[in-house]
Amino acid sequence: MTDAPVIVDADDLYAGYLPGIDILNGCSMRVQEGELIGIIGPNGAGKSTFLKALFGLVPIRSGSVTLGDEDITNMRADELVKRGIGFVPQTNNVFPSLTVLENLEMGTYQRPKAFKAQWERIGELFPKLVDRRDQRAGSLSGGERQMVAMARALMMDPKVLLLDEPSAGLSPDRQDETFVRTREINRTGVTVIMVEQNARRCLQICDRGYVLDQGTTAYTASGQELLKDPKVIELYLGTLGA
């Protein structure tokens, strides 16, 4: 860990969808400015729920989340967008009946004046989307949708970016591209918290990893350490091709 200031501090979160059923029970995470954090864990561990709870889409029953020095626990998503948090959900992450261009426009909904400049910037990052700008997002391929989803979040120029399995469903070379791109985005100063199934690739590029299991953040260490941790290897990385 460096001594950069803490930007996101989630402390002992309990949260869930249905009354009385907690999916998260005691999740904590402390993220420093400029870090790239990877979250791994088995299916159903609550990784997506954790990101959604950070982002105000799942009610937090106890615990707190702070952004800088501000308490953002259970804040409405649109308020969080205003404060510079961007979120790319795991599923349903585009507006299918809107065109690509309109999807990205929604990314700058709160700052319409910034649209043009951002569109040019993002257009350079995703040239393919520029060609497809008038196509309905619902008719794009899965990989292209992921691109739209990521681009939409980047349009907001977020300080903190939450990514839920950005490489899901992509071909191996596209997955690599996604990881490289995420790293690049992180290098421009954006703090990134990403959930990944592709644990090995994720831990290779991230500064720090968290292992989330059964609704609790089991442990954390640098990506390199987790890659070498025998327990992590056994449970999450698999011994094949290690």
Added chain:
Amino acid sequence: MTKRIDRRVMLRALIVLVIAVAAFIALGASGSPAIASTTDTVVAHSAALSNEAPSALTQDTTTVHATADTESSGVGDNRYVQQFINGIVFGLLLALASVGLSLIYGTTGLSNFAHGEQVSLGALLTFFFASKQEVSLPFLPVEFSIGWPLLPSALAAIAISAGTGWLQDRYLWSPLRRRRVSIVQQMIVSIGLSLAMLNFIQWWFGAERKRLTTSIDTRLDLGLFSIGQTTIWSVLIALVCLGGVGYFLLKTRTGRATRAVSDNPALASASGIRVEKVVRLVWIMATGLAAVGGILLALYDNAAAFDVGARLLLLMFAAVTLGGLGQAFGALVGSLVIGVAVEMSTLWIGTDLKYAVALAILILVLLVRPQGILGRAERVG
């Protein structure tokens, strides 16, 4: 929803329409002398003054205008063309009433059964402001007459109706959504609200049909068909309103946000859109448009009763489902199809079968295109 869809989609709608018309011509061959049986309503209708004979209540609303048109259009006019035009007119007015239903369904998932009463409310509030007779407010024993000209009366009625939309969302629907009350439960609440509003409106205005007419009421004979001057104005107003909705949805930022909310409310809020604000606006628009629809339909029929909306509700649902649930433009296409089918069918079968006709069309189209005319089969996964 962009320019590209329109050609394909219009073509589709056209095909459906042609099939529907063909089906009814075929049906007509088997013969049913419906027209003769409906003519006497008109007499009762035009003879009545402000409060029509309660017996008119049992007559269907479209019976009245369908026959009113055939009656005044001279001999030699083409009945088919005439009924087709009537259908388009009725379809446009129906679209005004149902577009809001579709917008509400799209943004919140709610099938609002009380939407019909919003239509009645618009028409009867206009009567309230425009009538030269004595009117009264609910719970107040005083009778008075306002007697404003039609335009300001209509505007006031629309404003009040839109206000009820705001009120409902603010104090009823929004709290229910916040408490995560399920869609089915919300729908049942809307059924209750519909009955409550129906009773309230009946209690306030009475059960008689209220007369609503304009001073400009000459008919223009255009060779193949004839059309009332009021109707032309109504069509123009409907077109402007529907065009306005289209412009709003496609060309304005808030409109695009509305479509975004329809697509995916969670993602919309993750994009920084204040979903609740958008939904509030949709409620205001939807109820306002329903009022416009109600007023124009009342002018088209020369009268309105407390249950006009309730009678229309099924046609509105049929239109919205037919066009593609939640697709704002679907409501327009669906309404036109239903309007034309219903009016054309009166050439061969009784107007009492109006709902059966609408239902038949609905089932036929859904069998061929389960997602509705404009609806898209979303990819799975």
